[in-house]
Amino acid sequence: MNKALTIMAIITIALAAYALSTSQIPPASIEYREVFYTNNQSVTFITKDGVGLFTMKISPHVNSFELTIKFPEGTSYLIRYGNENYKGTNEFKVTIDKDTVPDEVYIQFQLPQDVTKKLIYENGEVEITIKGDKIPVWHAEDVIYVKYWKEERKP
Template sequence: MNKVLVIMAVITIALVAYAFHTAQIPPASIEYKEVFYIDNQSVTFVTKDGVGLFTMRIEPHVDSFELKIAFPKGTSYLVRYGDMSYRGSDEFRIQVEKEGLPGEVYVQFQLPPELTKEIVYQKGQAEILITGDKIPMWHAEDVIYIKYRKESKS
């Protein structure tokens, strides 16, 4: 009887460990503005010179998680998070706290010239990956595709 209990305990512990390892519960709800749902994809549009903009409203479920925004390689960005403005390229990271969370986070980006040409003239696309992480089981990923919308002349 003891062997059966030991085996069941080992299996239960393994299943719980696997569940914690594979669980992906979002640490926050994120609502986007200037991001459109087209053909089962979240899409933001850039201008002919490769500039894009969107905003995020974050409602955290847990306190103190890492928010990461990964842009295409060579992309410069300006993120306005509350009273602070962050400039950089390729990747933005911040620790999101429930206290002091701004109403909206503004994200402006400038694609590199080669990628801009590919998106504008060759109908290519790129993507922005937004992740939220807090160990042990809080994880979420959103992909926003970058496209160019040709304006029709009226």
């Protein structure tokens, strides 16, 4: 009987550890502006020169979680987080505190020329990945697809 209880305890602990490592409980609710839901995808659009813009309103459920925004390779960005402006390329990371979270976070990005051409002329798409993480349980991941808006010409 002792052997059976030991095996059951090991299985229960392993299942609990697996559940904690794979769970996706979001650390915050994020509302996007200038991101549209089309064809079962969240999409933001760029201009002909590869510039895109969207905003996020973050409502944290937990304190001090890490927000990561990963852009396509070679993409430069300007992010206004509160009174601070952050410039960089490829990836942005910030720790979100409940007490100091700004009303809106503005994200402006510039895709590389080759990626922009691919989007415009080949109807390609690239992704912006937004992750929220706080160990051990809180994790969420959103994907925003970047596309080029082609206006139809009227005769």
